[in-house]
Amino acid sequence: MKTQTKAVDINRSIGDFFYPEAHVRDAGAGLSERTIEYISDVKEDPDWVREFRRRGLKTFLEKPLPTHWASKDLEAIDFDKIRYYLAPGTEAKRSWEEVPDDIKRTFERLGIPEQERKFLAGVEAQFDSEAVYSNIKKAVGEQGVIFVGSTEGLKNYPEIFRKWFGKVIPIADNKFSALNSAVFSGGSFIYVPPGVKVKHPLQAYFRINAENFGQFERTLIIADEGAEVTYMEGCTAPKFNTPTLHSAVVELIALKGAKIQYITVQNWASNVFNLVTKRGLAQENAEVKWIDCNIGSRLTMKYPSVIMKGRKARGEVLSIALANDGQHQDTGAKMIHAADETTSNIVSKSISIGKGRATYRGLVHVPKHLKHCKNNTECDALLINATSRTDTYPAITVRGTGNAVQHEASVSQVSAEQIFYMQQRGLSEAQAMSLSVNGFVNDLVRQFPMEYSVELKRLIELEMEGSVG
Amino acid sequence: MSLVTHEELKQPSPLLSGPAELRELPEWFHDQQRAAWKQFESLPKPTRKDQAWRFSNVALLDLAPFKFGGTLSEEERTAILERSRGLDEVAGRMIFAGDELIERDVISDQLKKRGVIFQSLERAMVEHTELFRKHFMSQPTILGSAKFAALHQALVSSGTFLYVPRGVEIEQPIEIFHWLNGENASVFPHLLLVTDELAKVTVIEHFRSVNEHAPGFACGVNDLVAGPGAKVTYVCAQNWAENVVALQMNSTVVDHDASAMSLNLHVGSRYSRFESLSRLIGEGGRSDLLAVAVAKHQQEFDARTLQDHISPHTASDLLYKNALDDRARTIFGGLIRVEPHAHFTDAYQKVRNLLLSDDAEANSMPGLEILADNVRCTHGATSGQIDEDELFYLRTRGIPVSVAQRLIVTGFLDEVIQRLNHPAIADHLNRLIEEKFAT
Numbered sequence: 001m002k003t004q005t006k007a008v009d010i011n012r013s014i015g016d017f018f019y020p021e022a023h024v025r026d027a028g029a030g031l032s033e034r035t036i037e038y039i040s041d042v043k044e045d046p047d048w049v050r051e052f053r054r055r056g057l058k059t060f061l062e063k064p065l066p067t068h069w070a071s072k073d074l075e076a077i078d079f080d081k082i083r084y085y086l087a088p089g090t091e092a093k094r095s096w097e098e099v100p101d102d103i104k105r106t107f108e109r110l111g112i113p114e115q116e117r118k119f120l121a122g123v124e125a126q127f128d129s130e131a132v133y134s135n136i137k138k139a140v141g142e143q144g145v146i147f148v149g150s151t152e153g154l155k156n157y158p159e160i161f162r163k164w165f166g167k168v169i170p171i172a173d174n175k176f177s178a179l180n181s182a183v184f185s186g187g188s189f190i191y192v193p194p195g196v197k198v199k200h201p202l203q204a205y206f207r208i209n210a211e212n213f214g215q216f217e218r219t220l221i222i223a224d225e226g227a228e229v230t231y232m233e234g235c236t237a238p239k240f241n242t243p244t245l246h247s248a249v250v251e252l253i254a255l256k257g258a259k260i261q262y263i264t265v266q267n268w269a270s271n272v273f274n275l276v277t278k279r280g281l282a283q284e285n286a287e288v289k290w291i292d293c294n295i296g297s298r299l300t301m302k303y304p305s306v307i308m309k310g311r312k313a314r315g316e317v318l319s320i321a322l323a324n325d326g327q328h329q330d331t332g333a334k335m336i337h338a339a340d341e342t343t344s345n346i347v348s349k350s351i352s353i354g355k356g357r358a359t360y361r362g363l364v365h366v367p368k369h370l371k372h373c374k375n376n377t378e379c380d381a382l383l384i385n386a387t388s389r390t391d392t393y394p395a396i397t398v399r400g401t402g403n404a405v406q407h408e409a410s411v412s413q414v415s416a417e418q419i420f421y422m423q424q425r426g427l428s429e430a431q432a433m434s435l436s437v438n439g440f441v442n443d444l445v446r447q448f449p450m451e452y453s454v455e456l457k458r459l460i461e462l463e464m465e466g467s468v469g
Numbered sequence: 470m471s472l473v474t475h476e477e478l479k480q481p482s483p484l485l486s487g488p489a490e491l492r493e494l495p496e497w498f499h500d501q502q503r504a505a506w507k508q509f510e511s512l513p514k515p516t517r518k519d520q521a522w523r524f525s526n527v528a529l530l531d532l533a534p535f536k537f538g539g540t541l542s543e544e545e546r547t548a549i550l551e552r553s554r555g556l557d558e559v560a561g562r563m564i565f566a567g568d569e570l571i572e573r574d575v576i577s578d579q580l581k582k583r584g585v586i587f588q589s590l591e592r593a594m595v596e597h598t599e600l601f602r603k604h605f606m607s608q609p610t611i612l613g614s615a616k617f618a619a620l621h622q623a624l625v626s627s628g629t630f631l632y633v634p635r636g637v638e639i640e641q642p643i644e645i646f647h648w649l650n651g652e653n654a655s656v657f658p659h660l661l662l663v664t665d666e667l668a669k670v671t672v673i674e675h676f677r678s679v680n681e682h683a684p685g686f687a688c689g690v691n692d693l694v695a696g697p698g699a700k701v702t703y704v705c706a707q708n709w710a711e712n713v714v715a716l717q718m719n720s721t722v723v724d725h726d727a728s729a730m731s732l733n734l735h736v737g738s739r740y741s742r743f744e745s746l747s748r749l750i751g752e753g754g755r756s757d758l759l760a761v762a763v764a765k766h767q768q769e770f771d772a773r774t775l776q777d778h779i780s781p782h783t784a785s786d787l788l789y790k791n792a793l794d795d796r797a798r799t800i801f802g803g804l805i806r807v808e809p810h811a812h813f814t815d816a817y818q819k820v821r822n823l824l825l826s827d828d829a830e831a832n833s834m835p836g837l838e839i840l841a842d843n844v845r846c847t848h849g850a851t852s853g854q855i856d857e858d859e860l861f862y863l864r865t866r867g868i869p870v871s872v873a874q875r876l877i878v879t880g881f882l883d884e885v886i887q888r889l890n891h892p893a894i895a896d897h898l899n900r901l902i903e904e905k906f907a908t
């Protein structure tokens with residue numbers, strides 16, 4: 001049996017702190033052409049990026065909010081009050097020693113253990129908009145792997161960067177991808193050369209530490225033929241009263257036979273709008289796998305997608321969402337089959353606590369004349385309280401014969417019998433509930449890298465505190 | 470047997486010219502119709518961007534060519550009556566052609582004596598005004614077709630009214646025929662079925678076209694009310710001509726301990742949209758929603774459902790099966806909604822698509838919205854094709870491929886039909902499916 005002492009190690013106030021801001025570069029609040037020009041000037045963007053931003057802004061202003069299907073809560077975002085760009089005035093760092101002390105303290109509060117840092121293959125940590133710390137482990141560098149901030153990537157590796165940038169997620173994909181295209185800064189650029197298998201996961205930690213400040217990182221990962229890479233992204237943020245916007249764009253490109261695994265643990269503060277576009281492209285025999293955990297934020301809208309463009313490509317989304325009071329986790333997955341013998345798998349588990357709302361929104365598309373495509377979708381929802389809410393909205397299109405698609409979803413709650421049984425064995429109701437919930441997500445969590453599964457279990461226990469009795 | 474005829478002459482005028490004032494209907498009903506017409510005109514046309522019309526071919530909903538039906542000649546009337554063959558044994562029958570009641574087989578004196586009312590809608594509005602006004606289109610149209618429900622209300626001129634009082638069980642089914650007659654003709658079928666406590670009734674509606682090639686438009690609304698402990702079974706056999714655009718909005722209200730079962734068979738029409746709203750308003754209520762569709766050629770079947778659990782301790786079970794051939798398309802948009810406080814809900818929803826051709830397309834949107842606790846809700850959607858092993862097995866038994874395929878498809882669909890537990894109706898529906906395969 002699990003002891004309770006472990007769970008007490010972390011408490012909810014973990015994100016409730018911030019250090020004095022010292023932003024030397026601040027574009028001010030609101031979004032206009034001037035903001036875009038300012039960002040381009042400060043970042044010394046090449047002309048094509050400047051033009052890209054302008055198109056992004058134009059599209060963003062033209063597109064309406066998707067409120068005909070999405071949450072009306074989106075209307076609460078005041079785009080004029082958001083600061084779209086600011087940087088702490090530090091350039092990307094090569095070594096840990098060069099990182100300012102207060103930022104180091106921040107990382108410590110985040111609980112990144114010393115041990116783990118050593119373990120990291122390379123760290124791209126984002127403090128506000130700019131990459132503060134970037135360290136590529138020697139071994140990875142020697143293999144020819146490029147792991148830098150997106151700004152550095154577009155400047156130093158334009159021939160690879162430009163070829164793929166904005167190709168999987170075009171500017172006009174949706175309103176928020178357009179916004180990101182206009183004001184993006186930060187994020188990672190990774191290129192893994194043919195045949196290189198990156199042994200250790202590449203990690204990046206993101207934080208928001210400025211009121212009303214939206215974070216618009218842009219990540220582009222390219223795994224060349226036969227390459228393999230795992231990328232991890234984890235988020236925590238301090239609490240503020242005014243809504244904060246986080247709108248990232250992540251593009252993954254897995255060339256022939258390559259494998260990319262992208263892992264996210266999202267734990268933004270409960271006032272954050274987290275509106276993210278994530279999409280991967282899988283060529284022949286390639287595999288793109290999204291592992292996505294959403295625990296924090298006020299409203300998250302995120303539907304990781306895979307376009308299976310080459311024969312025998314595979315796509316997978318494993319997702320866990322936890323919605324507590326005042327939270328709406330609107331997550332899901334999109335699987336676009338565009339070649340024969342492509343297979344995809346979606347497993348989604350959500351837990352709604354208190355007045356929380358968890359939504360699964362999915363899309364599976366198998367167009368004409370494809371053969372032997374397969375999709376499997378499973379969505380399970382767990383309701384903890386009478387006021388909790390869960391929704392499932394899948395959309396599945398299948399054309400032609402020779403394909404097999406199945407979708408299944410269920411909604412249930414922890415059975416009274418289970419709780420009674422555990423109480424009989426001396427556990428409190430809350431402990432029993434926590435154990436049941438962990439059991440509910442266990443088969444998914446086990447597929448996560450070890451350190452993430454430990455962190456996740458603790459986070460779930462934290463969220464469960466006070467939800468029963 | 471009595472023959473009911475309409476005195477007024479209906480000249481075919483365009484549908485979009487609005488409601489005719491000629492009909493002898495109560496003034497309050499005319500007022501409602503005028504209001505409904507205004508609503509129809511003010512509501513926007515559906516677009517694919519509406520979630521309720523996602524994947525639908527909304528371009529087919531151009532009503533400009535359609536006209537009101539003209540009057541029937543004596544020969545036409547005889548021919549239609551001749552062709553109105555459904556079940557062998559029924560408790561009562563009504564036959565409509567172009568929204569005109571052309572024949573009515575009345576119910577037995579015994580049933581009449583026990584208070585069963587089976588009459589035309591226009592008579593019921595006069596003779597049973599209170600009951601009529603209480604239930605006629607009393608449920609909101611929330612599955613997307615509010616505009617077309619308004620159109621129906623504005624233009625409906627006849628239909629069936631059936632009231633089954635407390636404790637009365639009608640053993641044989643009640644049968645209703647609706648015929649579309651003439652080029653670009655339109656009909657607005659309506660069934661208002663009210664059952665009181667512990668009553669029991671089965672109704673089957675046949676939708677057919679006189680001319681198998683004539684384009685036409687059908688826009689129907691059914692109000693089905695299952696009183697406490699009542700058992701209501703509703704079957705619809707939709708077999709319009711393959712150029713017809715059809716919309717049907719059904720609502721079922723299920724009171725405590727009542728059970729409602731509906732089965733829709735779709736074989737006809739160019740485009741058929743069927744909206745089924747099932748509201749479970751009392752504890753112990755149960756609703757079964759079944760549908761079978763055989764889509765061929767360019768046909769498009771667009772089913773939208775809502776299993777609305779309002780009261781605790783209610784159950785619903787949906788099973789929709791589509792077999793798609795040629796360039797046919799099907800859309801299923803279904804939602805199980807468990808309202809706050811509707812605890813101990815047990816809801817199930819399953820849609821299965823069997824694709825028989827490379828150009829067929831099946832869209833499934835099974836949805837769940839759960840706002841209560843202690844529920845058991847499951848849904849599933851599958852799309853696939855005929856199992857090669859099954860086909861091989863049948864071929865080794867000397868059955869030709871085409872026959873084997875048909876056997877497998879009928880077997881696939883028959884699972885739904887057998888749920889009705891009514892051999893005579895099952896035979897009839899299976900015959901329609903057989904005929905469809907022959908085309």
